[in-house]
Amino acid sequence: MFWCRNFIKISTATKAKSPITTNLILTSLSHFSTANQPPVAAQPSGLGPTKADEKPRVVVLGSGWAGSRLMKGLDPKLYDIVCVSPRNHMVFTPLLASTCVGTLEFRSVAEPISRIQPSISSAPGSYFFLANCTAVNTESHEVHCETVTEGDQTSEAWKFKISYDKLVIASGAQASTFGIHGVKEHAVFLREVHHAQAIRRKLLLNLMLSDVPGISEEEKRRLLHCVVVGGGPTGVEFSGELSDFIRSDVHQRYTHVKDYIHVTLIEANDILSSFDDRLRHYAIKQLTKSGVRLVRGTVKDVRPENVILSDGSEVPYGLLVWSTGVGPSPFVNSIRLPKSPGGRIGIDEWLRVPTAQDVFSIGDCSGFLESTGKPVLPALAQVAERQGKYLADLLNKIGKEGGGHANRAKALDFGDPFEYKHLGSMATVGRFKALVDLRQSKEAKGVSLAGFFSWFIWRSAYLTRVVSWRNRFYVVINWLTTSVFGRDISRL
Secondary structure, three states, X not given: OHXXXXXXXXXXXXXXXXXXXXXXXXXXXXXXXXXXXXXXXXXXXXXXXXXXXXXXXXXXXXXXXXXXXXXXXXXXXXXXXXXXXXXOEEEOHHHHHHHOXXXXXXXXXXXXXXXXXXXXXXXOOOEEEEEEEEEEEOOOOEEEEEEOOOOOOOOOOOEEEEEOOEEEEOOOOEEOOOOOOOHHHHOEEOOOHHHHHHHHHHHHHHHHHOOOOOOXXXXXHHHOEEEEEOOOHHHHHHHHHHHHHHHHXXXXXXXXXXXXXXXXXXXXXXXXXXXXXXXXXXXXXXHHHOOEXXXXXXXXXXXXXXXXXXXXXXXXXXXXXXXXXXXXXXXXXXXXXXXXXXXXXXXXXXXXXXOOOOEEEOHHHEEEOHHXXXXXXXXXHHHHHHHHHHHHHHHHXXXXXXXXXXXXXXXXXXXXXXXXXXXXXXXXXXXXXEEEEOOOOOOOOOOEEEEHHXXXXXXXXXXXXXXXXXXXXXXXXXXXXXXXXXXXXXXX
């Protein structure tokens, strides 16, 4: 990348004896401050403040649904766009469960940021940095970042600063463990592509290990017992996909152990609690028919080979998937900004952080302050996407009216506030069956469907929501290949 090559040049230049060479290199990097190599005083490098004759800079923290939709809608003629995220792609989460069992390939649900907003990789002042934001200084309009070195034991994290004119915090949330011992150590979450890859590898490994001579009957049953904790849409959809995989592929290709593999779904309350009661009962019926065992209980402790419930009973497992909702990340907890109920970053009706000039927050990491009189919106993809679209339009409006630079938008009229209208919920339960609930709330009246036609609506709706035509093509080809040849069970 351009910025990385120039960082290397700076490091080399400071070791050279010629001051002329050093000055030439530093002059070519007008956006970057001096390097932190001796003999220069130690100071993190980065992107400095924009000048009056330059385009204002929008810094986006995160590449999830909210951040990606925002970047897609921003006008690169008005702003330089800088994205800071530990991943260089957006994950199409509604189809992530399908990748765990080979129905879809992983690349089908990952959309590169450079395709969502091409200026990130082509415009001179726009960048993508594979890094985590560690701190926000709202007084100096700076964010402190640290590069991601996960999996690279030889590299040290590079720390740098980025000055912003407008900052959008869209860093998302993390899976909730409720402080239960052993969850982080032994369970697998289902929020990222690497989570799906880990589930797929573990599932296939257990299938192959269980076929090894000398394995006891009890150990076979444990290895092939898949336990899902959390009866929300993600947990239910994964259980349905897993039961389809067992029925269609395991029974044909692992005939020696087909009678040992089972799926258990544990939920403390009602599964799919936000759906219509009729749809919930239909889901329970279909999951049970597919061989999924439903257990109502609360997890008290997670051990390497079993789960302890609140009533003292033990549930052995070979694969444990944790899907119990989300909560604020350590980064959100660490920054000194007002918080909404639940610990999210507090925002007003225009998605602004009211105590910090030029700072906005969208997606799962944000929530309306109590003073707005609005409820905190659920952590859903459609909420994040709608907020991203609204804020992109708002920032484009601000840029056209001359308020793009720092502290220039104070006197501008922001127009209509953000309003969220729920479009409904969908979930597949396996065996070509799905639920479609088009009510705006659980108490409201509206259309609710279940069965094969709902499954067709579910697939059609999500196919149209996939970001690019390239990935839509991948998804369709994967669905066709799976229906003809079965799922890919290679352990890569």
